[in-house]
Amino acid sequence: MRLGRRRVRPRAVLLAIGIAGLASLLGAALRALPPSGSGASAYGDLLVARSVPERRAQDVVAAVNFDYRGFDTIGEEFILFAAVVGVLTILRRRDDEEDVTARDEDASAARAPPPTSGAVRVLGAGLAGATVCFGLYMATHGQVSPGGGFQGGVVLATAPLATYLAMEVSVFEKIAPRWLIALGEGAGAAGFVALGFLGLLAGRAFLENVLPLGEAGDVLSSGTILAANVAVALEVAAGLVLLLAAFLAEALHRRLRRGAR
Amino acid sequence: MTTLLSHLPWAVAAWLLACGLYGVATSRNLVHLVVCLSVLQSSTYLVLLGVGWRTGATAPVVVAGAPPSAGPVADPIVQALMLTDVVVGATVTALLLALAVQVHERAGTLDPERLRRLRG
Numbered sequence: 001m002r003l004g005r006r007r008v009r010p011r012a013v014l015l016a017i018g019i020a021g022l023a024s025l026l027g028a029a030l031r032a033l034p035p036s037g038s039g040a041s042a043y044g045d046l047l048v049a050r051s052v053p054e055r056r057a058q059d060v061v062a063a064v065n066f067d068y069r070g071f072d073t074i075g076e077e078f079i080l081f082a083a084v085v086g087v088l089t090i091l092r093r094r095d096d097e098e099d100v101t102a103r104d105e106d107a108s109a110a111r112a113p114p115p116t117s118g119a120v121r122v123l124g125a126g127l128a129g130a131t132v133c134f135g136l137y138m139a140t141h142g143q144v145s146p147g148g149g150f151q152g153g154v155v156l157a158t159a160p161l162a163t164y165l166a167m168e169v170s171v172f173e174k175i176a177p178r179w180l181i182a183l184g185e186g187a188g189a190a191g192f193v194a195l196g197f198l199g200l201l202a203g204r205a206f207l208e209n210v211l212p213l214g215e216a217g218d219v220l221s222s223g224t225i226l227a228a229n230v231a232v233a234l235e236v237a238a239g240l241v242l243l244l245a246a247f248l249a250e251a252l253h254r255r256l257r258r259g260a261r
Numbered sequence: 262m263t264t265l266l267s268h269l270p271w272a273v274a275a276w277l278l279a280c281g282l283y284g285v286a287t288s289r290n291l292v293h294l295v296v297c298l299s300v301l302q303s304s305t306y307l308v309l310l311g312v313g314w315r316t317g318a319t320a321p322v323v324v325a326g327a328p329p330s331a332g333p334v335a336d337p338i339v340q341a342l343m344l345t346d347v348v349v350g351a352t353v354t355a356l357l358l359a360l361a362v363q364v365h366e367r368a369g370t371l372d373p374e375r376l377r378r379l380r381g
Binding site for chain 1 (some may be wrong): 287363
């Protein structure tokens with residue numbers, strides 16, 4: 001115990017020095033910042049004034065993300081894509097590890113996992129339908145009101161999660177088979193880039209808004225902003241379900257090893 | 262008093278940053294460490310929103326056909342940046358948690374103090 005504390009002490013001193021240094025620099029920087037409430041840039045005001053006349057997009061944040069700053073959002077989308085690929089790589093089962101899960105073990109021993117309670121089943125089934133509707137609404141109305149593909153995609157991904165919580169893993173795998181979700185992940189990521197090439201095909205710039213703009217306030221408006229939102233929603237929802245499936249498989253594997261010990 | 266209130270977002274951001282940093286540096290559990298990192302990162306959300314905020318501002322949503330609002334509007338650019346920030350935060354959390362799972366698999370512990378040796 002004493003030895004352990006002595007080993008930690010130099011690091012604690014180093015931490016204290018670092019935090020003190022950071023705090024003094026932060027304090028100086030914060031004093032120099034303009035007071036909150038006076039902010040907003042000239043660019044922000046410009047975009048608020050021009051988003052509806054130029055793009056028919058009522059939600060200026062969506063217009064910035066999916067049009068004026070659309071190229072950055074492609075990068076952001078691929079950060080998510082790379083992270084999903086990273087998690088799937090880190091959590092992959094190696095070939096020498098036997099590919100049994102607790103579920104296979106249960107099946108071979110002719111026993112079933114404990115049933116979910118009725119209340120949880122009803123709540124989960126009810127939530128699944130509601131979240132699908134709300135997620136689709138959010139993903140397709142980003143140009144009209146606050147929301148958009150990222151938010152809608154996250155809400156959509158909670159539907160399989162609610163189903164898993166209410167039922168068994170087999171139901172989760174039936175409604176969200178791995179190959180289909182992986183396909184959606186790739187299609188969503190590629191769809192946004194394809195929209196960029198649409199601009200080039202029309203003889204304009206990459207990602208330029210070349211689709212018909214429609215009327216501001218309509219769901220079918222703002223040209224590529226709506227299409228990009230749908231592509232991002234697909235990518236985000238599929239990515240999150242893939243993450244969920246990877247962590248779930250890991251948990252099932254562990255339950256078996258704990259049981260074996 | 263007004264100076265205090267107008268600098269409140271910056272002060273809270275600094276506080277969150279310090280809390281998160283202390284947690285990351287002293288954590289004895291890798292999952293706890295990842296949560297501390299999320300706390301640390303949430304300070305950046307506050308700074309971004311504070312930068313774009315104007316006293317009495319409305320959200321940057323323009324309703325076509327309605328009379329233009331007379332008051333100030335919050336800056337949409339920093340709000341769009343914050344969305345990127347949230348996405349990056351979520352992906353980093355997912356990656357780090359996957360690494361924590363692997364660490365536990367290989368070393369049998371989540372305590373960084375007990376991860377002394379590098380194993381190839």
